Every structure is written in structure tokens, then in C-alpha cells.
Amino acid sequence: MRGKKVLLILGHPAGDSFCGALAERYRQAASAAGHEVQLLRLGELAFDPLLHRGYAGVQPLEPDLLAAQEHIRWAQHLVFVFPVWWGGVPALLKGFLDRVLLPGFAFRYRKGSPFPEKLLKGRTAHLLVTMDTPPWYYRWFQRMPALHQMRRTTLAFCGIRSLQTQVYGPLLNASAQRRERWLGKVEALAAG
Template identity: 65%
Template sequence: MSKRVLVILGHPGTNSFCSALADSYIAAAKDASHDVRVMRLGALRFDPVLHEGYRQIQALEPDLLDAQADILWAEHLVLVYPIWWGGVPALMKGFFDRILLPGFAFNYRQGKAFPDKLLNGRSAHLLVTMDTPPWYYKWIYRMPGLHQMRKNTLAFCGIKPLATLTFGPILGATPTQRATWLQQARTLATR
């Protein structure tokens, strides 16, 4: 069954392994007849700082308005990003701070402890790179960057994470390891 897929590359660079993972996923998803759109955060023009919090919503730049439209269009999101300092890159965090706004992604109602999830019905895959061995990140650090994205960001808005692939350590990875990881991304895209 064909789906509308939005791939969001959270690594700000254009020549990263995250970019190669995104490209592998995109190619396989297109080969599987999915309708795919791509958003590379490093190419967008916007202020990633939410200057007043939610006390005053700052006007969204055109690239952020387009991003919101793409999220509403999508049935499935694919987030590709590195773990830096245990969490998501600042650009990606700022992107979500700016676009996942009340009235778009969630809505609090008086007398209700938890907000309405306005992006219900969407699913997500996460493809995450790190220089820490994934087992160490899981058992010693307790995966803060994955919990933040899956629970505190996506699930909070109603997006259901289906699968998370972690790749690492990237530093010192052999060409054979990288090829295996790219194939895992392609395989996930065809599910």
C-alpha cells in the first residue's frame, strides 16, 4: 500500500552519513511506490530560537509554513538525525520548537490535564547515528535523545513511532559496516 512519506534530515550538513541514510531510505521508498517528499533542515531558512516561548507566537518564515504543510500532507514521517551530546542537534530541536505549535500539533483545553494530539494518524521511523556504541547509549545513558523524540515530541503530538534504527559508532566504521547500515535503511523503507 502506497503512503505519503516525508523524510526530514536533521543533520545540518550536506555530506554526512545521515544524508546517505536519508538518500538510501528515499530511493527504496520511491522504488516501493511511496509518494516521497524530502526536507533537509540545513537548507531551510528560519530562526531556530523560540524567543518568547508560547507566550507570544512568532511569525513563521515561509520555509516553516511549507514544513507544516508537508507534515499535514504526510501519513508517515522519517526522521534522520545524529545524536550529539546525548540528544538531537540544536537545529532539529529549534525546528520542532518553532513548528509544533499549539493549534497545529497539540491543543490544551481548560480542565483537561493532557492536550489534544492534533497530528494523530501519522506514524514515524527514526534513523539515528551516533559515535557512542548503541548498546552503551541504551544501557548506560538510557537513550535520552530517542526518548525525547519518540515520547516527548512525536507521541505528544499524536505521531506513532513504529521503528527506530540506531547506527554506530559512526567514528571508525568500516565501509562494510556503512554498507550494511544503508541496506538496513533501504529495507525499513520497503515495509
Template identity: 60%
Template sequence: MSKRILVILGHPARDSFCAALADSYVEGAKAAGNELESIALGNLSFDPVLHNGYATIQDLEPDLVAAQAAIARAQHIVFIYPIWWGAMPALLKGFIDRVFLPGFAFKYRDDSIFWDRLLAGRSAQLLVTMDTPPWYFRWLYRMPGHNQMKRTILEFSGIKPVSISSFGPIRGSSEQQRNKWLARVHAYGRQA
């Protein structure tokens, strides 16, 4: 059974290894008969700064309106991005700040600390590159960027299950190793 999949490239550069991973995933998912949409954040035009927090919601630029519509259509969302300074790039964080808004991603209940998860019914996969060895990121740093995306953003909004695959260290990796990673991501797309 085919799925409606949205691939979000969170690396600002279109010529990055993350972009190659996104292309590989899309090829695999299309080969399996899935319906795909892609968003490359580096190609969008929007202000990534949430100037007033959630006190006053900024008008969404057309690219962000289209992104919300794509997220609403998706059954499965794939985020592909690098870990920089322990977390996602600022562009991806700004995208999330601007798009995963109250009333779209979640809604606090009146006079309560509890909330409704408005994006429930979707799953996600995080394909994350890093220059730190993944075992080191896991055991010594305790995966701050992974926990942020999985628990405090996606699951908070109702998106689950969320699977995470880490690729690294990218710096100094051989072409053979990168080809193995690309093949692995292609297989993920075929299995989506």
C-alpha cells in the same frame, strides 16, 4: 498500498552520513511506489530560537509554513539525525520548537492538564546515528535523545507508532559496515 512519506534530514550538513542514509531511504521508498517529500533542515532559512516560548507565537518563515504543510500531508514521517551530547542537534530541536506549535501539533484543553494530539493518524521512524555504541547509549545512558523524540515530542503530538533504529558507532566504522547500514535503511524504505 503506497504511503505519503516525509523524510526530514536533521543533520545540518548535506554531505553527512545521515544525508546518505536519507538518500538510501528515499530510493527504497520510491522503488516501492510511495509518494515522497524531503526536507533537509540545513537548507532551510528560519530562526531556530523560540524567543518568547509559546506566550507569543513568532510568525513562521515560508520554509516552516511549507514544512507544516508537508507534515500535515504525511502519513509516515522519517527523521534522520545524529545524537550529539545525548540528544538531537540544536537545528532539529529548533525546527521542532518552531513547527510543532500549539494549534498545529497539540492543543491543551481549557482549564485542564490534558491535551488533544493534533497529529494523530501518522506514524514515524527515527534513523539515528551516533559515535557511542547503541548498546551503551541504551543501557548506560538510558537513551535520553530517543525518549525525548519518541515520547515527549512525537507521541505527545499523537504520532505513533514510533520505531527507532540506531546506527553506530559511526566514528571508526568501515566502508563495509556503512554500506550494510545503507542497505538496511534502503530496505526500511522499501518496507514503509
């Protein structure tokens, strides 16, 4: 992944969260490895996260969402950093995806086919995910709904290929040493 254009999307509303620390460590390591990196903090964007009429009507994009689409067009590799809340992605991230990954930008419906034209083909992604649930429990008992949603029903639908997912948890009561090990894993991933 040498010399790529990388877009980090921080899906936690609070920038001072552990997700924020993961995003910042990834940004630093990827920049040091020679990648061009941009960081999009969803909690700092001004937009309505509701897609009020689905695709039945046109809902104009706010300036921050138009800029986000330009960042996605620019990027070769996307990194989504988010917590799992109630088994899924935070509402802010879901609303961002609903509003930005629109027909004509991320995909195009084809007449007579249930399968879309994938307009973001050629891009790759990493998912960096935190949770308070033990990851083994989330995988085997809860069946990883947020990860399936992101990898299969969102990113793959638009043509973005997920390369790797790293899950950090349980975050609740994790020691400073454990958190630093997780930050080291993110650093190694970004530099690789």
C-alpha cells in the same frame, strides 16, 4: 505501508553526512516501493531556530517553516534522520521542532485537562539515528535521552506513533562495509 505519503526530515545540518546518505537511500527505496516521498533538509531551510518567548507570544513563521507545516499535514508517515550529539538531538532539529510543532497545529491545550488534543493523530514515524557512542552503551548507561525525547515527549505528545527506531553506531571508524550494511537496513525498512 504501501502507497503512503512519506516525509523524510534530515536533521543533520550537513547534507553530505552519513545521515544524508541514510535519508537518500530511504528516499530511493521508498519511491521504488511505490510511496510518494518528500525530503526536507533542515540545513537548507532559512529560519530562526529560537522560540524567543516560548508560547507567551506569537512569533511569525518564516516561509520555509510554513511550507514544512504543509509537508507535515500532507504526510502519513514521517522519517526523522539525525545524529545524536551530546546525548540529544542536534540544535537545528530541536529548533525546528520548537518552531513548527506549535499549539493549534500539532496539539491543542484543553481547558481543565493536563493532556492535549493530539492534532497529528494517525501519523506514524521511523527514527534513523547515528552516533559515535556504541548503541548498547547509549541504551544501558546513558538511557537514550534523544530517543525518549523524540518518541515519547515530542511525537507521542502530538499523536504521532513511532513504529521503529534504527540506531547506527559507533559511526566513528566504521568501515565502508559496515556503513553499506547500515544503508542496506535502511533500504529494507523503506521498502517494507
